[in-house]
Amino acid sequence: MSETPENTAPQAREHAARAGQLDAADPLGATVRDRFVLDDTVYLDGNSLGALPRAxxxxxxxxxxxxxxxxxxxxxxxxxxxxxxxxxxxxxxxxxxxxxxxxxxxxxxxxxxxxxxxxxxxxxxxxxxxxxxxxxxxxxxxxxxxxxxxxxxxxxxxxxxxxxxxxxxxxxxxxxxxxxxxxxxxxxxxxxxxxxxxxxxxxxxxxxxxxxxxxxxxxxxxxxxxxxxxxxxxxxxxxxxxxxxxxxxxxxxxxxxxxxxxxxxxxxxxxxxxxxxxxxxxxxxxxxxxxxxxxxxxxxxxxxDGVSIEDVRTKSLALTDFFLDCVAAYVPPGRVRSVTPQDHGRRGSQVSLACSPMRAGSVERGGTPIAAEVMAELIRRGVVGDFRHPDVLRFGFTPLYTSFADAERAAWVLGEVLRALPEEPAVAGAGR
Ligand SMILES: Cc1ncc(COP(=O)(O)O)c(C=O)c1O
Missing domain, CATH: 3.40.640.10 (Type I PLP-dependent aspartate aminotransferase-like (Major domain))
Known part of the structure; x- marks a missing residue:
């Protein structure tokens, strides 16, 4: 996580600390993650193109x-x-x-x-x-x-x-x-x-x-x-x-x-x-x-090798739950809404957040929906997910290499990006 004054807020510390504990207890942790070529980017687009395995x-x-x-x-x-x-x-x-x-x-x-x-x-x-x-x-x-x-x-x-x-x-x-x-x-x-x-x-x-x-x-x-x-x-x-x-x-x-x-x-x-x-x-x-x-x-x-798909599923649900908790803690209320089911029995390994326009006409600005702009800014700040028309921010969680720290940082940066947008009421029906 980048060092900003807000990071020292008790809530942020709490989630970052929790991420550390979850990563330490993760049976798929460092050994399996090390089988991939990764860098400092938080890569949450493995549901589109998986990362490169080292071999x-x-x-x-x-x-x-x-x-x-x-x-x-x-x-x-x-x-x-x-x-x-x-x-x-x-x-x-x-x-x-x-x-x-x-x-x-x-x-x-x-x-x-x-x-x-x-x-x-x-x-x-x-x-x-x-x-x-x-x-x-x-x-x-x-x-x-x-x-x-x-x-x-x-x-x-x-x-x-x-x-x-x-x-x-x-x-x-x-x-x-x-x-x-x-x-x-x-x-x-x-x-x-x-x-x-x-x-x-x-x-x-x-x-x-x-x-x-x-x-x-x-x-x-x-x-x-x-x-x-x-x-x-x-x-x-x-x-x-x-x-x-x-x-x-x-x-x-x-x-x-x-x-x-x-x-x-x-x-x-x-x-x-x-x-x-x-x-x-x-x-x-x-x-x-x-x-x-x-x-x-x-x-x-x-x-x-040596990885069970059941362990992958357990981690996937824990990661997506944790990401949703972090989003609830870091993102200003009303800015995003999860369209991914809460129910574990109905959830895949991604979280999709509907991010509707917040400024009159913004969806028309240059033809770019606000969610596309938000995702472009996230990517610029090192958090890679993707945008799906008309208003979905998609975050894929690949349990083999996504860490809980990645989930926490992604939610934090999303909060920063959304807080930086001017607060104006949503435009009813726009961008749907
Ligand atoms: C659910 C689903 N089906 C089919 C496809 C298309 O696959 P292909 O491009 O390999 O034909 C995709 C591509 O992302 C997909 O997500």
Whole structure:
């Protein structure tokens, strides 16, 4: 925390001291945090791009100089490049509660959403006429689902996750739902929604982008049918690192990929004109894997050695609780409002604070909402979160490397930034 006279206020001292105690007692503390390249910045954007694990640069240098530079094409076999999508899928599997052989890595999340939705529709009963899509979804899922529905002649019905159990009918092929809402951080009821979908004969397709690596998912235990997720957030795989696709074991034989590339063929080097899918999760592959990104991800996943996802969840809830306490203590009343559920059972690993305009017309000033200005100032002062339209300040907490001291400092700086703004009444309805 920066040394300002206000820091000596008893309240501030109390929270800073508490942060010290919580960090000292944290089982994920310094050892796991040390596995990452970090600096003095308070980095609360790991729910967008995870920090760099220390092991990655050397591993990538070796892949480039030795595996590619020296072994060249031999590396497809000798360095295990060809089997990397399944091998790395098995490394992600325990983090989402999947047994080996159920996760394959490759392509972007958007592409895996396409495979999962069309593959799911192809497995659904003949009389199905619609798919349900989380009405609050990250936009790409909605775009892809609508296109998939157009291609398969089904309708798309947007439904709030909490309403899916009531809205699903025997005509529903599947529902595509975000496990954690990217904007509010709300955790949706994966077990309950999945069970309700199954009771109506529909499949459950989950987007795990904002939950995998932040909390236990339990895809096998909760009988999820298909799931997708990215690896550049809480899995720290790096910018644009490949996504993964999960297919429930009992469905794999019926999974008919809409993108049946040669990498998913039973005999990829047979070069036959006819397509015959490989057995198992391999049929989720498409074309040549993006080896550099894939192997960076593999090295990044080593940070999970000896780490339990349950400990991660415990710390995530403690961090977000503590951050909210600090915000309540440091931020002038009425300046922000948490849109992230208080209830632990409904909270992901982020805190989203609605920060509405405080000056008439300010939302229009240069077209920049006040929350965007506040976040820009936070970043300038070394606290990195992000802004989501129209008024959300998003703070992601990555338990592997976020400390309680980080949470306290972020709230303190937020208080400083908001106190510096002139106090004028909120503009009713503006910026919503
Ligand atoms: C919930 C969710 N789904 C999908 C995506 C898009 O993923 P990709 O860009 O890998 O296709 C994102 C990206 O942030 C996301 O947050």
């Amino acid at each position: 990655v640069p050397d591993r990538i240098a070796d892949v480039i100089t030795r595996e590619w530079g020296e072994l060249r094409i031999r590396s497809w076999d000798e360095s295990g490049w060809w089997t990397a999508p399944e091998r790395i899928g098995d490394k992600i599997a325990p983090l989402i509660g999947a047994a080996p052989g159920r996760v394959v890595v490759g392509d972007s999340t958007s592409i895996n959403v396409f495979k999962a939705v069309v593959g799911g529709i192809r497995m659904a009963g003949k009389g199905c006429t619609e798919i349900l899509v989380d009405a609050t979804t990250f936009p790409t899922d909605g775009y892809i689902a609508r296109s998939a529905a157009r291609m398969t002649g089904l309708a798309v019905r947007p439904v709030e996750p909490a309403r899916i159990a009531d809205e699903v009918t025997e005509r529903t092929a599947l529902a595509l739902v975000n496990h954690v809402d990217y904007r509010t951080g709300q955790l949706n009821d994966l077990p309950g929604i999945t069970t309700a979908l199954h009771s109506a004969g529909a499949l459950a397709v989950w987007d795990l982008c904002h939950s995998a690596g932040a909390l236990p998912v339990g895809v096998d235990a909760h009988h999820v049918d298909l799931a997708v997720g990215c690896t550049y957030k809480y899995l720290n795989g790096g910018p644009g690192s490949p996504s993964y696709l999960y297919v429930r074991e009992s469905l794999q034989e019926r999974f008919d990929s809409p993108l049946p590339g040669w990498n998913s063929h039973a005999e990829p080097f047979g070069m036959t004109p006819d397509y015959a899918p490989a057995d198992g999760i391999v049929r989720g592959r498409v074309g040549t894997p993006d080896i550099l990104s894939l192997l960076a991800l593999e090295a990044a996943l080593d940070v999970w």
